[in-house]
Amino acid sequence: MDIEALATGILAGERRALARAITLVESGRADHRQSAMALIERLNAADHGRQAMRIGLSGTPGVGKSTFIESFGMMLTGQGLKVAVLAVDPSSARSGGSILGDKTRMEHLSREKNAFIRPSPSQSHLGGVARRTREAIGLCEAAGFDVVLVETVGVGQSETVVAEMTDLFLLLLAPAGGDELQGVKRGIMEMADIILINKADGELKSQAVRTCADYAGALRLLRKRPQDPEGFPKALTVSAVEETGLAKAWEEMQSLTEWRREAGHFEARRAGQARYWFEAEVREGLLARLKREPVKGALERMALEVEAGEVTPAAAADTLLRDYLGG
Amino acid sequence: MDIEALATGILAGERRALARAITLVESGRADHRQSAMALIERLNAADHGRQAMRIGLSGTPGVGKSTFIESFGMMLTGQGLKVAVLAVDPSSARSGGSILGDKTRMEHLSREKNAFIRPSPSQSHLGGVARRTREAIGLCEAAGFDVVLVETVGVGQSETVVAEMTDLFLLLLAPAGGDELQGVKRGIMEMADIILINKADGELKSQAVRTCADYAGALRLLRKRPQDPEGFPKALTVSAVEETGLAKAWEEMQSLTEWRREAGHFEARRAGQARYWFEAEVREGLLARLKREPVKGALERMALEVEAGEVTPAAAADTLLRDYLGG
Numbered sequence: 217m218d219i220e221a222l223a224t225g226i227l228a229g230e231r232r233a234l235a236r237a238i239t240l241v242e243s244g245r246a247d248h249r250q251s252a253m254a255l256i257e258r259l260n261a262a263d264h265g266r267q268a269m270r271i272g273l274s275g276t277p278g279v280g281k282s283t284f285i286e287s288f289g290m291m292l293t294g295q296g297l298k299v300a301v302l303a304v305d306p307s308s309a310r311s312g313g314s315i316l317g318d319k320t321r322m323e324h325l326s327r328e329k330n331a332f333i334r335p336s337p338s339q340s341h342l343g344g345v346a347r348r349t350r351e352a353i354g355l356c357e358a359a360g361f362d363v364v365l366v367e368t369v370g371v372g373q374s375e376t377v378v379a380e381m382t383d384l385f386l387l388l389l390a391p392a393g394g395d396e397l398q399g400v401k402r403g404i405m406e407m408a409d410i411i412l413i414n415k416a417d418g419e420l421k422s423q424a425v426r427t428c429a430d431y432a433g434a435l436r437l438l439r440k441r442p443q444d445p446e447g448f449p450k451a452l453t454v455s456a457v458e459e460t461g462l463a464k465a466w467e468e469m470q471s472l473t474e475w476r477r478e479a480g481h482f483e484a485r486r487a488g489q490a491r492y493w494f495e496a497e498v499r500e501g502l503l504a505r506l507k508r509e510p511v512k513g514a515l516e517r518m519a520l521e522v523e524a525g526e527v528t529p530a531a532a533a534d535t536l537l538r539d540y541l542g543g
Numbered sequence: 544m545d546i547e548a549l550a551t552g553i554l555a556g557e558r559r560a561l562a563r564a565i566t567l568v569e570s571g572r573a574d575h576r577q578s579a580m581a582l583i584e585r586l587n588a589a590d591h592g593r594q595a596m597r598i599g600l601s602g603t604p605g606v607g608k609s610t611f612i613e614s615f616g617m618m619l620t621g622q623g624l625k626v627a628v629l630a631v632d633p634s635s636a637r638s639g640g641s642i643l644g645d646k647t648r649m650e651h652l653s654r655e656k657n658a659f660i661r662p663s664p665s666q667s668h669l670g671g672v673a674r675r676t677r678e679a680i681g682l683c684e685a686a687g688f689d690v691v692l693v694e695t696v697g698v699g700q701s702e703t704v705v706a707e708m709t710d711l712f713l714l715l716l717a718p719a720g721g722d723e724l725q726g727v728k729r730g731i732m733e734m735a736d737i738i739l740i741n742k743a744d745g746e747l748k749s750q751a752v753r754t755c756a757d758y759a760g761a762l763r764l765l766r767k768r769p770q771d772p773e774g775f776p777k778a779l780t781v782s783a784v785e786e787t788g789l790a791k792a793w794e795e796m797q798s799l800t801e802w803r804r805e806a807g808h809f810e811a812r813r814a815g816q817a818r819y820w821f822e823a824e825v826r827e828g829l830l831a832r833l834k835r836e837p838v839k840g841a842l843e844r845m846a847l848e849v850e851a852g853e854v855t856p857a858a859a860a861d862t863l864l865r866d867y868l869g870g
Contacts, residue, residue, distance in 0.1 A: 256858070260854075488850070490856055491850050497859075497861075498864065499830060502830065503826060528587055530820075532821050534580070534824075536825055537829065542869040
């Protein structure tokens, strides 16, 4: 693997180099992992100073996520911006990959030369998906992309994972029937910087406006976060199919980001995220030892003794930690 | 610490020895931990063959948990059974310990010579509480208790923790207003072996009967579990204040346990739980190294470099694992 050539290609903004590099960070092979780390270090050392706006986007199936990304992405590329789309979908391995079809569902964007769409890898382990996505964001950034959209369907903890690797978190919702707030979990609400009510068109338009007002009200009840200027988090209506509200939404994202940069929150958040992932990698690295020989076999043998009641869980754990895990 | 005397006292069913032993397993001191493990090994080696019925009990504040334990416990001691009550309340450190008041709220039971009530220790870490409770159960069992009730207020993951250390899981609920099922989480429902609708007395009686029927219906919709005989999980009404339904509930617990013993599920569940806690102890033991020097300091130093962008999270994690965690 010619790391140097790959790094040069990425820094020159070559899509094929970027695609190959992402394949590399997705690989489970140990030698690939070594190469991927060397590549990332090489890009880090290049000190390219490029910073994309990293945008997380969550929304359940049916809210029009693909259509939104298609319209929003086309608007951005129309302004001369380079847009990358990545997906975090821990369920894709199971479901056969709903997001694997995204490229075809984003018909125009996928043919756009300033856009780069990468489906979720077929890996069900969220930890693995998280590292791959985090590293892929860095690669897109090094390749000069201005906006990196990270999409998730919101299975289990995936929203938290995406929020921990993006600068801005969007929640895309459909107009709600009646005045119910669609059972959006409070934790997810608290993560959102901007809530977008999609489908504000045709028959659903007035319903979308009402839903938007409901969410605006709900957001005002949340505790104020230090990283928010006056008026944020915010709820807006958009129509991905009629392409309305998108420019306004983008304006809000930019003004929020600008404010956060000036107040120091932008850099602080990235620094905090880097620490978060460092600690997560250390924990995962430690726990991974339990899956490797000779620990794995010893653990299994001792588990049988524990099951049989010959030794207590605590004593067996002590022995394993001392005899097989160095302390 | 005279471990031998303590073990002898416990095996003779002495309450003071039991109380001292539980204090020992609750201690965070390293030398106490050593003594606690020696004691547990000593009791394990005694091969006393005593097996309590370990019952988990969950219910939100206000459903009458203390009153239920008082009435149910008094009924059992009235039958000549020895009853221990333990609490898992990870929130007690924060709240100042609502369960610390249990002894006074269980006025009669706490004066009963065949009952032993132990409040939750003021430790906020669920992992620590889990180990302490698990080991305390073992101590009560060694001391000859017939029933060990483990109570939880159901904060966060505490129900799962309790279900992983008991033979039987009870969910105590209040009569619901209307036909709503009180928003009991599906995961909790699926854990329950018997749902008890309390307060089936006075004005609430007919409401309790309706709520019970609703839950019975909901339980029938759940997927059948291999560890259940026909008719389980089951919903029943009780009145802790009028002491009705308690004998029937106890009968059901006994018949369920008997069936599970004969079908081999009882021992299989205990074996599976032992394995679960062994693996949990190994993971916790590994991760605890990150909180100890010299790893702790190195991690903090490297985290600052990561925050500053001088090194990537993955590379820093690799270095820490290699240089400070032996591989």
